Amino acid sequence: MSELRPIFNALMRGKTGALLLIMQVAVTLAIVSNAAFIINDRLTYLHQETGLQDQNLFRFNLYTFGKQVDIRQQQEVDETLLRNIPGVADAVVINQVPLSGSGDSTSFNLKPSPQQSQSERAAFFMADEHLLNTLGVKLEEGRNFTAADVVYSQYYDKNAAVALVTRQFIDGLFPAGDGLGQTMYLGDIPLKIIGIVAPMKGPWLKDEKPDNVVLIPQVEGVAFKRVLVRTEAGRRDEVMQQVASVLLASESERVVSNIKGVDELLATYNSQDKLMSNMLLVLICVLLLVTALGISGLALFNVGRRTRQIGTRRALGAKKSDILRYFLLENSLVSISGMILGSILALAMSDVLMRHYSLPRLDNWFILYSLCGIYLMGMLAVYWPALRAAQIAPSIATRNV
Amino acid sequence: MFIHYIDLAWRSLKRTPIVSLLMLLAIAIGIGITMTSLSVYHMMSVNPMQHKDEQIFAVQLRTMDQDASWWTVDNLPHQLTYQDAMNLRQSPVPFRQTAMLKTGFGVKPDNANIAPFMEVARAADSDFFAMFEVPFAHGGPWDKRIDLQGETVAVIGAEMNRKLFGGGNNVGKDIVLDSVAYRVVGILADWKLEPQIYDLNNGAWGNNEQLFIPFSLLPIEELKSWGNNNGWKYEEQKTYQDKLNSEVVWLQYRVELTDKQMQQDYRDYLAGYIKQQQQLGRFNRDDAQGDIKYISQWLDYREVVSDDNKVLVGLSFMFLAVCLANILSLLLAKFLKRAPEIGVRRALGASKTQVFMQHLVEVGMLGLAGGVLGLAIAQLGLHLLRSGFSRYEQVAQMDLTMWLAAPTISILACLLAGCYPAWKVCRTTPALYLKTQ
Numbered sequence A: 001m002s003e004l005r006p007i008f009n010a011l012m013r014g015k016t017g018a019l020l021l022i023m024q025v026a027v028t029l030a031i032v033s034n035a036a037f038i039i040n041d042r043l044t045y046l047h048q049e050t051g052l053q054d055q056n057l058f059r060f061n062l063y064t065f066g067k068q069v070d071i072r073q074q075q076e077v078d079e080t081l082l083r084n085i086p087g088v089a090d091a092v093v094i095n096q097v098p099l100s101g102s103g104d105s106t107s108f109n110l111k112p113s114p115q116q117s118q119s120e121r122a123a124f125f126m127a128d129e130h131l132l133n134t135l136g137v138k139l140e141e142g143r144n145f146t147a148a149d150v151v152y153s154q155y156y157d158k159n160a161a162v163a164l165v166t167r168q169f170i171d172g173l174f175p176a177g178d179g180l181g182q183t184m185y186l187g188d189i190p191l192k193i194i195g196i197v198a199p200m201k202g203p204w205l206k207d208e209k210p211d212n213v214v215l216i217p218q219v220e221g222v223a224f225k226r227v228l229v230r231t232e233a234g235r236r237d238e239v240m241q242q243v244a245s246v247l248l249a250s251e252s253e254r255v256v257s258n259i260k261g262v263d264e265l266l267a268t269y270n271s272q273d274k275l276m277s278n279m280l281l282v283l284i285c286v287l288l289l290v291t292a293l294g295i296s297g298l299a300l301f302n303v304g305r306r307t308r309q310i311g312t313r314r315a316l317g318a319k320k321s322d323i324l325r326y327f328l329l330e331n332s333l334v335s336i337s338g339m340i341l342g343s344i345l346a347l348a349m350s351d352v353l354m355r356h357y358s359l360p361r362l363d364n365w366f367i368l369y370s371l372c373g374i375y376l377m378g379m380l381a382v383y384w385p386a387l388r389a390a391q392i393a394p395s396i397a398t399r400n401v
Numbered sequence B: 001m002f003i004h005y006i007d008l009a010w011r012s013l014k015r016t017p018i019v020s021l022l023m024l025l026a027i028a029i030g031i032g033i034t035m036t037s038l039s040v041y042h043m044m045s046v047n048p049m050q051h052k053d054e055q056i057f058a059v060q061l062r063t064m065d066q067d068a069s070w071w072t073v074d075n076l077p078h079q080l081t082y083q084d085a086m087n088l089r090q091s092p093v094p095f096r097q098t099a100m101l102k103t104g105f106g107v108k109p110d111n112a113n114i115a116p117f118m119e120v121a122r123a124a125d126s127d128f129f130a131m132f133e134v135p136f137a138h139g140g141p142w143d144k145r146i147d148l149q150g151e152t153v154a155v156i157g158a159e160m161n162r163k164l165f166g167g168g169n170n171v172g173k174d175i176v177l178d179s180v181a182y183r184v185v186g187i188l189a190d191w192k193l194e195p196q197i198y199d200l201n202n203g204a205w206g207n208n209e210q211l212f213i214p215f216s217l218l219p220i221e222e223l224k225s226w227g228n229n230n231g232w233k234y235e236e237q238k239t240y241q242d243k244l245n246s247e248v249v250w251l252q253y254r255v256e257l258t259d260k261q262m263q264q265d266y267r268d269y270l271a272g273y274i275k276q277q278q279q280l281g282r283f284n285r286d287d288a289q290g291d292i293k294y295i296s297q298w299l300d301y302r303e304v305v306s307d308d309n310k311v312l313v314g315l316s317f318m319f320l321a322v323c324l325a326n327i328l329s330l331l332l333a334k335f336l337k338r339a340p341e342i343g344v345r346r347a348l349g350a351s352k353t354q355v356f357m358q359h360l361v362e363v364g365m366l367g368l369a370g371g372v373l374g375l376a377i378a379q380l381g382l383h384l385l386r387s388g389f390s391r392y393e394q395v396a397q398m399d400l401t402m403w404l405a406a407p408t409i410s411i412l413a414c415l416l417a418g419c420y421p422a423w424k425v426c427r428t429t430p431a432l433y434l435k436t437q
Helices: A004-013 A015-046 A071-084 A131-135 A167-173 A236-250 A262-269 A271-305 A307-315 A320-356 A364-390 B002-015 B017-044 B082-088 B127-131 B144-149 B158-165 B215-222 B240-245 B260-279 B295-301 B307-337 B339-347 B352-388 B400-426 B430-436
Strands: A057-064 A088-094 A105-109 A119-126 A139-142 A151-153 A162-166 A183-186 A189-197 A213-216 A218-220 A224-231 A254-261 B056-061 B096-107 B117-124 B136-139 B153-156 B174-177 B180-188 B211-214 B252-256 B290-294
Touching (some): A004 A320, A015 A271, A057 A071, A057 A262, A071 A224, A119 A218, A131 A224, A189 A213, A236 A254, A271 A320, A271 A364, A320 A364, B002 B017, B017 B352, B017 B400, B056 B260, B082 B260, B096 B127, B144 B215, B211 B215, B215 B240, B260 B290, B290 B295, B307 B339, B307 B352, B307 B400, B339 B430, B352 B400
Parallel strands (some): A119 A213, A151 A218, A162 A189, B153 B180
Antiparallel strands (some): A057 A224, A057 A254, A088 A224, A105 A183, A139 A189, A183 A189, B056 B252, B056 B290, B096 B117, B096 B252, B136 B180, B153 B211, B174 B180
């Protein structure tokens, strides 16, 4: 500890340089800890479990011209055609595509409207009895749809009477946990909850309640349709290439468009977050590099400037390890001062980010992680110049410059 | 003298190659990172109609009943209902006005070699084209009479014209949309309006339509919405007419109000409209009101520049500051090491100003080189952005402002960092160093 005093004195003599380094370490810590926290936040979001096999799912749009074609009958034909393509696990005409970032949600109530009652919002998927199998989601309780449950409507002239739901949704609407078998209302349409499915996400991961999903066995006859297909693992590309020709061969007065994998749709939906985490990662790496080079460069300079002084110390009996320790300690002193200042700065910065840019509050652990990382990096950066200092021969003190 | 300083600076930089390189890298990386995020920010925050900024307004109405609220900061829906749009269209106040719907069709080309395709379209009023200064290559907007009666006519974009007809003047020809023939009345010249200020609901970039049809066709052709439809209460919608009568908001509305008087008149008109509707039993709330926002207010309100972008720009500048602190300390060390030499120069008659200038020139050179290298790094960064994120194709670009900004920021930043070391070294007392030599 007796060594600290001369180090401190030496630092005070070159105040500006030391202060600059302290500031540099402080700002680096503030940036790195906040950026690392944001990255972690985004990566957790990006890699969350969706409950869906997005690499095996794809969707496309199907638009039929003219009114000559019986849309309902053609749909049956199409679904059969699709399900018979080798490699297809199942396929349905559906009102919206999960994880795609666009779709419909509505409120489900305990009592028919216009009566006021407990209500819970959910994304709703409408398709025939193949829906659950196409999504690749397991039934956890109750029963699945049967062909008899499916209602084919035109301008919603008929309505389905049953629904499957996720546990998150049913526990929101029936907090007592006795929702299975009960009836909820979509407007004034009663829907009996016949089953609970394994957790799955709706169309928007950024929804307030992305896990609220309701499945309804109903198909609305429209000219513009979305189709969702699940393939066997690894066979999606081959199926995607065949879809248009298979369907157009059966009926050519229509357009097959937007054939896209669900993972691709999700990637587009999440591109801003991916971009943010990538940019921040680059920023952190480059920042650490610049700071490390700065520390190295400055230390190298100091070694050069103090060559005679070091030689004198060596001549007076200081060991190589003493010289090495001197530089490492000097750097520690600067680093630690910078880190104390940096921690305060990091918290202040997080506060600004949270208040003005809707980011979550910084987890203090990230300051600690960054602190350790930066300290270690600083030590590594100063080690080589310190080693060079230790190599200075004692005889240099006796020589004239 | 300046040339001499440059020569001196060059020698000085060469004498300490490693430190010079470190400083160059620090400034180049700092500028590269900053310019990458700044360019994206700059392109995103562009206002495509700056010259009519305070003349074109988006119209909003707080139509929900007392107990319903909207998720926007000011509790106003972004869009209008059909009935409100139709009523507002009768206002005599605005210089120009248009109601709009994002819709789309299956297009079946005459030419059998072109496969049918889906195409997004915009239903609008004839004022749309003049309001947003959309350039025509052939023909023009449809007649104002059609805005009232509805007729199957269309204006197509240059790209669509090439796709369907192989280019040229095709005004008067028919195109088939969803099995209905539309007569082409106008063909646009190449046109881009980004961010898409007339409808920001489904992304601000790369969405300008190639197909425009009269808004008055909505009830006639039962045009489907390809955009957002938001309701605040349960309403049965069995027919298209049900939707037209509903409280669902799904239409965009823009008015052109050329001066302050007209803007005030329109605000008054909206207030009167709300009173009138309240008497008819709608807008059941105490704070029912209308609002108009001009283009830059709208861009800000709809957060076209995301918070993430702002945070990135802020962090980049902090990063640049670290780079500068880095350079400052290296310069300080370097210049002070050279103090003996400066002592000799001072003793030989160089003035403080001359010594100061000499060092600033050296720092400026460093800044220029760093800026140029930084530009290269920024270009690489933007290239990576464009290839990795197709969404950013339009905004990951550098315009002239940014090209000039890079070296300017770089040189200014370096001069700023170099001032203190240069000042410190020019105050060297000659005698001190002459003695030890």
